[in-house]
Amino acid sequence: MARRVLIAGLVAALTAVAAACTPDTSGITTGKLMNETLSSGRSYLLFVPSSYSTRSSPAPLILSYHGGNRNASQQAALDLLTSTFFNVEYVVAYPQGINDRWQGVPGVTTNDTAFTASILSALSSKLCLDSSRIFATGKSDGAGFVGDVLACDAVLSRRVAAVAPVSGAFYAPNNTDRGAGCDPYTVVNACNTNSRVDIPVIEFHGGNDTTIPYGGGVRRRACLPYVPHWVQIWAGRDGLGTANSSYNLTADATVYQFGAGAEGGVVTHVFDGGSVGHSWPATIWNDDNEHNGDGPASFNASSVIVEFFQTWSSRGRRAF
Ligand SMILES: *[C@@H]1O[C@H](CO)[C@@H](O)[C@H](O)[C@H]1NC(C)=O
Ligand SMILES: *[C@@H]1O[C@H](CO)[C@@H](O)[C@H](O)[C@H]1NC(C)=O
Ligand SMILES: *[C@@H]1O[C@H](CO)[C@@H](O)[C@H](O)[C@H]1NC(C)=O
Numbered sequence: 001m002a003r004r005v006l007i008a009g010l011v012a013a014l015t016a017v018a019a020a021c022t023p024d025t026s027g028i029t030t031g032k033l034m035n036e037t038l039s040s041g042r043s044y045l046l047f048v049p050s051s052y053s054t055r056s057s058p059a060p061l062i063l064s065y066h067g068g069n070r071n072a073s074q075q076a077a078l079d080l081l082t083s084t085f086f087n088v089e090y091v092v093a094y095p096q097g098i099n100d101r102w103q104g105v106p107g108v109t110t111n112d113t114a115f116t117a118s119i120l121s122a123l124s125s126k127l128c129l130d131s132s133r134i135f136a137t138g139k140s141d142g143a144g145f146v147g148d149v150l151a152c153d154a155v156l157s158r159r160v161a162a163v164a165p166v167s168g169a170f171y172a173p174n175n176t177d178r179g180a181g182c183d184p185y186t187v188v189n190a191c192n193t194n195s196r197v198d199i200p201v202i203e204f205h206g207g208n209d210t211t212i213p214y215g216g217g218v219r220r221r222a223c224l225p226y227v228p229h230w231v232q233i234w235a236g237r238d239g240l241g242t243a244n245s246s247y248n249l250t251a252d253a254t255v256y257q258f259g260a261g262a263e264g265g266v267v268t269h270v271f272d273g274g275s276v277g278h279s280w281p282a283t284i285w286n287d288d289n290e291h292n293g294d295g296p297a298s299f300n301a302s303s304v305i306v307e308f309f310q311t312w313s314s315r316g317r318r319a320f
């Protein structure tokens with residue numbers, strides 16, 4: 001009870017501070033993607049919804065990371081978070097990876113954590129953003145970066161309110177205690193010991209994913225986890241125990257929630273046991289399901305993601 005009152009007080013205080021900025025649209029075109037380049041030369045696409053100009057409170061932000069060998073504009077075409085069907089409220093930034101890849105992929109040496117921090121800094125001086133409602137999503141390599149690098153970083157894990165990796169490539173070093181081989185059921189990609197331990201996570205994976213298989217295994221000489229094992233590690237980090245509750249989202253997709261009782265599922269896993277492969281789940285055709293040949297899914301991942309982000313923002317969970 002005392003904790004609840006304290007949290008409510010902190011939320012009220014933060015809201016009061018956050019409400020201090022007023023949206024200013026000079027130099028911004030709402031409703032379309034803008035190419036923004038940082039002084040480092042790195043760039044991202046920025047989407048400011050048309051509702052931004054009439055907001056009376058700071059806007060929430062979603063960072064969305066493209067998959068390997070894909071780019072920022074392709075990610076925008078995939079998640080459709082620029083469409084009013086999914087998003088009327090969130091500012092969305094689509095960072096562009098160097099050589100279309102991300103930190104966390106074996107052999108990649110770029111510092112995308114620092115790049116992300118630079119984007120947040122540029123955006124917070126340009127826009128009126130709610131610093132307690134910054135979220136991150138991504139596909140494949142981009143999802144691996146979100147779920148294993150950003151969410152595990154001592155600083156950035158406290159700047160993001162929740163993360164939503166889709167078909168995540170969660171590369172980990174081999175299990176050195178098992179003759180350096182890859183055991184998908186026990187492999188762990190260690191988080192920074194000072195990272196946040198109450199971060200809400202929602203992971204989506206298709207059982208028919210042949211690029212980043214649900215069952216894990218060796219890829220790029222690194223070890224991919226059995227996806228439920230990866231989810232269970234997060235539930236453990238977040239102190240939610242090992243038991244989950246589940247329900248069927250559709251006839252094909254099941255939702256597993258850890259910590260569901262009090263908060264509505266802090267760590268959530270959406271498993272599609274139908275046709276979904278290495279694709280961003282959508283009930284319409286997209287680049288992924290066309291290219292992978294699995295076709296439309298039984299649900300729209302973007303709807304579930306925005307709803308998950310709304311849950312945390314509406315509860316006023318603090319990002320830091
Ligand atoms: C932004 O434009 C520059 C110059 O054309 C280009 O190199 C870069 O890839 C673009 N960034 C994005 C995120 O599309
Ligand atoms: C992103 O990839 C698409 C498809 O290959 C390409 O048409 C587009 O020019 C790329 N955008 C950038 C900024 O490189
Ligand atoms: C990335 O840069 C940050 C500071 O900008 C630094 O703390 C961190 O160690 C760097 N990470 C890597 C993997 O180089």
Ligand SMILES: *[C@@H]1O[C@H](CO)[C@@H](O)[C@H](O)[C@H]1NC(C)=O
Pocket residue numbers: 174180181182183218221222
């Ligand atoms: C990891 O173990 C697998 C066998 O399970 C092996 O194929 C792979 O080369 C190992 N990776 C490294 C970096 O040693």
Ligand SMILES: *[C@@H]1O[C@H](CO)[C@@H](O)[C@H](O)[C@H]1NC(C)=O
Pocket residue numbers: 228231232243244245256269
């Ligand atoms: C959820 O719990 C059930 C029953 O213990 C288990 O079979 C299943 O693997 C769990 N799912 C996840 C994603 O951990």
Ligand SMILES: *[C@@H]1O[C@H](CO)[C@@H](O)[C@H](O)[C@H]1NC(C)=O
Pocket residue numbers: 248251252
């Ligand atoms: C959920 O879906 C699975 C697999 O399609 C099915 O076996 C199970 O009966 C369904 N459960 C409920 C509660 O509908």
Ligand SMILES: *[C@@H]1O[C@H](CO)[C@@H](O)[C@H](O)[C@H]1NC(C)=O
Pocket residue numbers: 208273274275276293
């Ligand atoms: C899974 O993919 C394979 C190969 O693409 C396909 O033959 C199979 O029908 C798919 N399974 C389902 C359940 O769609």
Ligand SMILES: *[C@@H]1O[C@H](CO)[C@@H](O)[C@H](O)[C@H]1NC(C)=O
Pocket residue numbers: 080085282283284298299300
């Ligand atoms: C999925 O999203 C598309 C828009 O991208 C929409 O037309 C379709 O109705 C949505 N499907 C469901 C089941 O909501």
